[in-house]
Amino acid sequence: MAKFLIIQNPAAGNGSAENYLPEVISAIERLQIPYVLKKTAKKFDAQDNVKEWVTPDITDIVVVGGDGTLNEVVNGLYPHLKPIRLISTGTGNDLVKNLKNHTMDNLFLTNEFNQIDLFTVNDRIGINALGLGFDGEVVSEMDEKDLKINGMFAYMIFVLSKLFKFRAPRYHITADGVDYRGKYYITCVGNGMAVGGGFFLTPKAHIADGNLDICLIRDIPMILRPYYLIKVILKIHPSDKKVIYRQFKEMIIRSSRQIMGQLDGQLVTGKDFVIKLIGEKLHIVSHKH
Numbered sequence: 001m002a003k004f005l006i007i008q009n010p011a012a013g014n015g016s017a018e019n020y021l022p023e024v025i026s027a028i029e030r031l032q033i034p035y036v037l038k039k040t041a042k043k044f045d046a047q048d049n050v051k052e053w054v055t056p057d058i059t060d061i062v063v064v065g066g067d068g069t070l071n072e073v074v075n076g077l078y079p080h081l082k083p084i085r086l087i088s089t090g091t092g093n094d095l096v097k098n099l100k101n102h103t104m105d106n107l108f109l110t111n112e113f114n115q116i117d118l119f120t121v122n123d124r125i126g127i128n129a130l131g132l133g134f135d136g137e138v139v140s141e142m143d144e145k146d147l148k149i150n151g152m153f154a155y156m157i158f159v160l161s162k163l164f165k166f167r168a169p170r171y172h173i174t175a176d177g178v179d180y181r182g183k184y185y186i187t188c189v190g191n192g193m194a195v196g197g198g199f200f201l202t203p204k205a206h207i208a209d210g211n212l213d214i215c216l217i218r219d220i221p222m223i224l225r226p227y228y229l230i231k232v233i234l235k236i237h238p239s240d241k242k243v244i245y246r247q248f249k250e251m252i253i254r255s256s257r258q259i260m261g262q263l264d265g266q267l268v269t270g271k272d273f274v275i276k277l278i279g280e281k282l283h284i285v286s287h288k289h
């Protein structure tokens, strides 16, 4: 007998998780599935408390929030993962771009879960993507300014404001034993295809193929930055000579200075990042409003 734990982050997507909750509850009640509801009150609530919230009778977790909320839930549960039914109501909603969009009723009834890869970045689990440097500065500024908009447009404002200001860090990267050294403007590891609400930096990525994709864009002169931004928007950058695009299973990224990054939209900082695919798969189905 199914019993759902609903974890809702009222702050996700500038409150869209909150607006959407009544519809979720009424669907679950109409389908007569028993549930308990937990709302998060602050950052890392879901991660810190999910183990306690998952009583032995809970079979599935319904996440009403963004990629960051899901990241917290998975980090809090691991290694005792549960099937996830995700209602994606975040700012970026990048993970669901890789998954089938179920109707609300089907989301709660289906047992045909996607089994997607998971990876680690040092001691954290990642689900969709890790972006170092540029992405980190964008997310950090977004967290600070808190504009009340969602989607790619929200990110675009900050991408444009950072485009000329960002200084590419110097890296030494080892991917499955192959070394890359240099200054990279973009350093993005994708399990999924997109970051930032719809920038397909790793457009060849597949969420369940047992590989991670990396896109490195070498440091580019100011004047060429808008050109590369357009190339990325059109998804035609992987073949560019300034771009290194490949797949790997294990990677070490060492930066010459302390840098910011984003893991599933959440800010991370550091100098050395060890990135590995892990064996376990996440069972997930999703719905995007």
Ligand SMILES: [Mg+2]
Pocket: 117, 190, 191, 192, 205, 206, 207, 208, 209, 210, 211, 212, 213
């Ligand atoms: Mg993959």
